[in-house]
Amino acid sequence: MAVQVTTFMRRRVVLITILIFVGIACVFFNEVLSVLLKANAYYSGFTLLFLLLLLTLFNARKKLPFLPVLRASHWLQFHIYAGFLSVLLFGIHIGFRIPDGPLEISLSILFGIVTLSGFIGLYLTRILPPIMTRTGESLTYELIPKFETRLHRETLALVREAENTSETSAAGDLYLTHLSTFFKPCPTWLLVFRNSRKRLARTLEQIDNMARFIGEEKSQVLEEMRSCVHRRHNLNVQKGSQFLLRGWLFIHIPFTYSLLIVSVVHVWIALSYSSFH
Numbered sequence: 001m002a003v004q005v006t007t008f009m010r011r012r013v014v015l016i017t018i019l020i021f022v023g024i025a026c027v028f029f030n031e032v033l034s035v036l037l038k039a040n041a042y043y044s045g046f047t048l049l050f051l052l053l054l055l056t057l058f059n060a061r062k063k064l065p066f067l068p069v070l071r072a073s074h075w076l077q078f079h080i081y082a083g084f085l086s087v088l089l090f091g092i093h094i095g096f097r098i099p100d101g102p103l104e105i106s107l108s109i110l111f112g113i114v115t116l117s118g119f120i121g122l123y124l125t126r127i128l129p130p131i132m133t134r135t136g137e138s139l140t141y142e143l144i145p146k147f148e149t150r151l152h153r154e155t156l157a158l159v160r161e162a163e164n165t166s167e168t169s170a171a172g173d174l175y176l177t178h179l180s181t182f183f184k185p186c187p188t189w190l191l192v193f194r195n196s197r198k199r200l201a202r203t204l205e206q207i208d209n210m211a212r213f214i215g216e217e218k219s220q221v222l223e224e225m226r227s228c229v230h231r232r233h234n235l236n237v238q239k240g241s242q243f244l245l246r247g248w249l250f251i252h253i254p255f256t257y258s259l260l261i262v263s264v265v266h267v268w269i270a271l272s273y274s275s276f277h
Helices: 002-035 040-063 072-093 102-135 141-164 170-183 188-193 196-214 216-247 249-272
Strands: none
Touching: 002 040, 002 072, 040 072, 040 249, 072 102, 102 216, 102 249, 141 170, 141 216, 170 196, 170 216, 196 216, 216 249
């Protein structure tokens, strides 16, 4: 384990160092072109467009895993660090100024959305998988609603069993006050970032408090209730995490292709009204 961590950190240091040197080289080359009175915006623009095309190929590589063109993990690393480099190149291309004109503003907005969604996606893909692993079994997203319905029915059956064999209404009160809120549908992606463990602990504590009202002979029912609560917690985390891990791509990918289209139009207009070619 320690060897893996050391290797990971060494690789990260190497990649960050390369990124810094390439970034410095881009800034230096842009300044040299400026001093030589060359059309440095064209060079930075074409470089940025080429880099965006390479970044877009990552999505194609994921859809075609059989292609013998590097491993997907290597493509991912390239995608991440090239994405950071593209931010610098975009700043160089616009001269680190506020864009003006409809086309420049449109390009800047699209680039900002793609960049921000990419950073959010990077953050989510780093923090959510460990959370999903800690909470329990990984589940298929499309099957989670069926599991939720089945689990809700099981919980109601346990509450009725406890009510029918007890002289008090403790089980029913517990369900109405705490379990119904815990089991009802909600925006589970919010629960991922709220402290869902505290919510789980509070619900389990209420079940433990109910033990003194229904008697020792019904301890098995309480254990099954605890199991249902744990399973519901896992469903919430799995559903919310997978929703976020899928959802950010529905922003990132369409806007990436939109950015490419507008960039090509921008290049065509720039070349049409210049003597660069």
